Amino acid sequence: MLEERTKRRVMRARFGELSREELRELRKAERRLFIDAHKQEAAQRARVAEQEKAAWRSRDFLPAAGEDGPTALRTSRSFVAPTHRADSGILGLAYPFLADPGLGTKGTMVGRNLLGGSAFVYGPFDLYKEGIISDPNIIISGKVGEGKSTLVKVLTSRGAAFMCRSYVPADVKGEWTGPCRAIGGSAFEIGPGMLARINPLANPIHRPPSISEQEWVITSRNRRAMLLESIAERLLNRELWAMERSALAYALEQVERREQEEPTLAEVVHELFNPQTNSDGKVPDGFSSLAEVATNSREVGHALARLTTGALSGVLDRRSDGVQFDPSDPMVSVDVSRLRGSELLDVVMTCTSSWMESALMDGTDSRRYMIYDEGWRVFARPPLLRRMQEHWKVARNWGISNVLVMHGFGDLQTAGDGGEASRAMAANLVNDSSTVISFRQSGKAVAAAQEMLDLTDTASSLLTRLRRGQSLWRIGQRMSLVQVTRTEREAALFDTDERMVSHGAA
Numbered sequence: 001m002l003e004e005r006t007k008r009r010v011m012r013a014r015f016g017e018l019s020r021e022e023l024r025e026l027r028k029a030e031r032r033l034f035i036d037a038h039k040q041e042a043a044q045r046a047r048v049a050e051q052e053k054a055a056w057r058s059r060d061f062l063p064a065a066g067e068d069g070p071t072a073l074r075t076s077r078s079f080v081a082p083t084h085r086a087d088s089g090i091l092g093l094a095y096p097f098l099a100d101p102g103l104g105t106k107g108t109m110v111g112r113n114l115l116g117g118s119a120f121v122y123g124p125f126d127l128y129k130e131g132i133i134s135d136p137n138i139i140i141s142g143k144v145g146e147g148k149s150t151l152v153k154v155l156t157s158r159g160a161a162f163m164c165r166s167y168v169p170a171d172v173k174g175e176w177t178g179p180c181r182a183i184g185g186s187a188f189e190i191g192p193g194m195l196a197r198i199n200p201l202a203n204p205i206h207r208p209p210s211i212s213e214q215e216w217v218i219t220s221r222n223r224r225a226m227l228l229e230s231i232a233e234r235l236l237n238r239e240l241w242a243m244e245r246s247a248l249a250y251a252l253e254q255v256e257r258r259e260q261e262e263p264t265l266a267e268v269v270h271e272l273f274n275p276q277t278n279s280d281g282k283v284p285d286g287f288s289s290l291a292e293v294a295t296n297s298r299e300v301g302h303a304l305a306r307l308t309t310g311a312l313s314g315v316l317d318r319r320s321d322g323v324q325f326d327p328s329d330p331m332v333s334v335d336v337s338r339l340r341g342s343e344l345l346d347v348v349m350t351c352t353s354s355w356m357e358s359a360l361m362d363g364t365d366s367r368r369y370m371i372y373d374e375g376w377r378v379f380a381r382p383p384l385l386r387r388m389q390e391h392w393k394v395a396r397n398w399g400i401s402n403v404l405v406m407h408g409f410g411d412l413q414t415a416g417d418g419g420e421a422s423r424a425m426a427a428n429l430v431n432d433s434s435t436v437i438s439f440r441q442s443g444k445a446v447a448a449a450q451e452m453l454d455l456t457d458t459a460s461s462l463l464t465r466l467r468r469g470q471s472l473w474r475i476g477q478r479m480s481l482v483q484v485t486r487t488e489r490e491a492a493l494f495d496t497d498e499r500m501v502s503h504g505a506a
Contacts, residue, residue, distance in 0.1 A: 107121045111482050132475070150486065171187075171373070197322065247275070265308055361398060
């Protein structure tokens with residue numbers, strides 16, 4: 001009955017049919033319901049709290065004030081760390097990868113320092129002069145399309161404004177011709193059907209006044225002998241025997257005696273097949289007859305003849321033509337892209353490199369970059385690897401910064417025949433390079449980089465997460481994270497099939 005009366009009151013309240021007294025009673029009933037519900041919720045919370053307290057009391061916890069004596073593990077007093085002050089150099093060692101101060105303002109602006117936010121400036125010659133690095137050599141590695149070639153072009157083209165000259169002895173992909181000519185340099189193209197020819201046994205420059213005639217002759221002969229031995233061992237796929245080495249040296253000496261200005265590969269091959277007595281009518285020391293000389297010359301001659309016949313005929317075996325080397329040019333490149341499919345491309349690269357390197361042994365203190373792209377081609381052959389190692393060690397004496405570009409540090413571990421000696425030579429290239437730049441790497445290459453560069457876990461983990469144009473630099477004992485940048489004009493010149501498409505860098 002009461003419930004029915006309440007329903008009627010509710011209905012009347014909706015339509016305004018309740019009196020004031022009935023409305024007052026209805027509000028009192030609603031308040032009582034609210035108070036009862038609140039009391040029930042409070043009682044429920046109290047029961048839950050009591051259960052939680054009972055659960056805590058049933059466990060074995062430390063007292064609020066901690067234990068007494070030397071076994072105390074905590075205290076009710078708050079912990080306050082003492083204030084410590086130090087200069088930025090000490091803090092940089094204590095907290096690395098927080099704020100990189102950079103390398104100063106001497107050198108070429110490469111991009112942005114991602115660890116400090118400032119512009120990143122790098123100059124191997126200035127850093128060597130200040131004692132920050134022990135040599136000017138640079139190794140650049142990374143996956144295809146991550147910006148390796150653009151970094152090298154940025155470094156060399158901008159460096160031309162600071163009197164840093166650059167040389168590309170073997171442009172395998174034909175991508176340096178545009179940047180080279182854009183800054184006023186010279187670019188030559190060699191290959192089948194091309195007018196330009198390079199004689200690797202010739203000296204592209206005249207004898208500098210700072211070098212005596214006798215020293216120039218000895219230096220030129222040593223360079224030619226080292227080149228011929230390297231490419232002969234590469235073509236024979238073995239080391240030369242002692243008598244083969246002597247026969248090759250004798251053939252070169254005979255050709256130099258007849259052709260004092262510019263001996264050629266074709267003439268050396270002809271002399272190997274047809275040895276003659278020397279100017280005194282005698283056979284060389286260590287041989288009993290010309291027949292013995294011919295026996296030890298024949299196989300070497302057939303190996304070198306591969307550079308004078310077939311697709312390479314007329315490319316490297318004749319006198320130089322159409323190539324005027326000017327050491328004062330800001331950049332010089334040799335385009336060998338027409339020979340890219342040849343199995344002897346690594347030999348061609350070695351020949352053009354030797355030809356260009358001979359022009360840099362002039363005793364000057366000029367700041368010069370020597371760019372070796374497609375480094376894996378050289379690593380595959382122990383003779384060529386040995387030659388490059390020797391060139392790395394004399395870089396400081398010649399005022400040259402060798403720049404080697406490769407895909408990953410796994411190339412070094414499989415260098416040459418994959419033996420211990422070849423891997424040691426490849427590792428020495430890294431040890432003789434104070435600057436090692438790593439773009440994004442694949443998983444296996446990261447492990448090789450960490451082992452060879454002695455990277456921390458934090459640094460090595462970055463190599464798989466770098467974006468295009470970002471690179472990790474090891475400069476002496478310092479590490480920097482850099483974003484390479486380029487202008488619109490540079491983007492038009494530097495774009496290749498491996499170009500970068502984001503972050504304003506390539």
